[in-house]
Structures are given as structure tokens and as C-alpha cells.
Amino acid sequence: TQLLEQSPQFLSIQEGENLTVYCNSSSVFSSLQWYRQEPGEGPVLLVTVVTGGEVKKLKRLTFQFGDARKDSSLHITAAQPGDTGLYLCAGARGGATNKLIFGTGTLLAVQP
């Protein structure tokens, strides 16, 4: 059962445009992570948000955790070709293992 839905699934934009990726669930998570995955490689963590309503910025990337800790968004300002990749959100269940439930992914292509 997929508990985390991401939208859009695919996004192709021109360099310099802004975009937002959404990650939605009906479940509450103790924290939410965003990963980026490049072709032929494993996912790499971008950020972890923990508190409802929390906003974190990583250069041109802005991450927000929903107030109810059920959803999150990733906003990229002035996208660059280097931002191209698969973006995955992952909700953490907490506890010692803190298992992750991954979203379906958003494949972003930024054209120069």
C-alpha cells in the first residue's frame, strides 16, 4: 500500500523557471525526508523536516512540512540543469528503526 503520493510524476521545464513538487499522505509521520536520485545512483538525502509547519531552505530549494505532519512540498527557484533528477519524499515512522515509507517520485528534467 502506497501511503505517500507525489505530484507531478514527471516535470519538464526550462532553465530559470520555478517549480513545486508535492508529497501527500493521509498518515502522520514523525519526520519527512527529501532525497534526490541521479541516474545510475542511489538516493541522497537533501533535507529532513521534523516539526509541523517547518520550513527549511537549501540554496534555491525550499522544503515545507505541513502543519499536521501529513504532507510536504519542495519548491525550486530558478531551476538549473543540475537540478535534473528523481526527487523522492520519504515519511519516517519513528521508533528505533525509523523505517521510511517512500513516495512514488517526481522525475524532473530542466532543459538548458
Add this chain to the structure above:
Amino acid sequence: DAGITQSPRYKITETGRQVTLMCHQTWSHSYMFWYRQDLGHGLRLIYYSAAADITDKGEVPDGYVVSRSKTENFPLTLESATRSQTSVYFCASKPEGSGQETQYFGPGTRLLVL
């Protein structure tokens, strides 16, 4: 180079054969995980391990077996491969401790079952 490695990187096998995918990490992380990645499903957890000799099922364990005799190794075995097990398999590790949430992923093994 230290980190988490997977082997082989690519594997083609036939239905019914046994296949073992290897995962090795040099950080002495307590937790290790196996995921499969399929289009439209994202990453799904197959098995995980909290420490040597401690393993547990994830979301999609059927058809897979794991072992963890040493902290640094976490092999995944497909006892009798099926076409539905064609996928990209990722191993990950995580240190123990409060606040240790980041999982570190290997480069993946691309498996094709004919």
C-alpha cells in the same frame, strides 16, 4: 573508498535460479535495509536488520531471504527468481541513535530475470 557498496551492479538471470545480491558497508552502521525500486512504486522495503543476527520483514518480503552474520554485510537472496523480481535493488544503512534518521544508499543492483 569507505562507504556502502553493492555487487554485482548488473545481473541477468533466468526464472527459477537462485541469485544473491551483496551489500557491504564500512561505517559499522547498526541498521541495514534492502529496497526494490520499480516505476510507479518508488522504493519499497523488502527486509531490514537492526544488528547482526537480527532481521525483520518489510513491505514486500515474499520470495526473498536475508542474513546478517556480520555487521558490515547484508546479502539478499532470491531463492527462485521470478520475472516479477526484475527490478533495481538498493541497499542502505543507518547508524543507531536518536536523531540518526539519514539512510545512506548504495549505487544499486540492476537485476533482469528472463
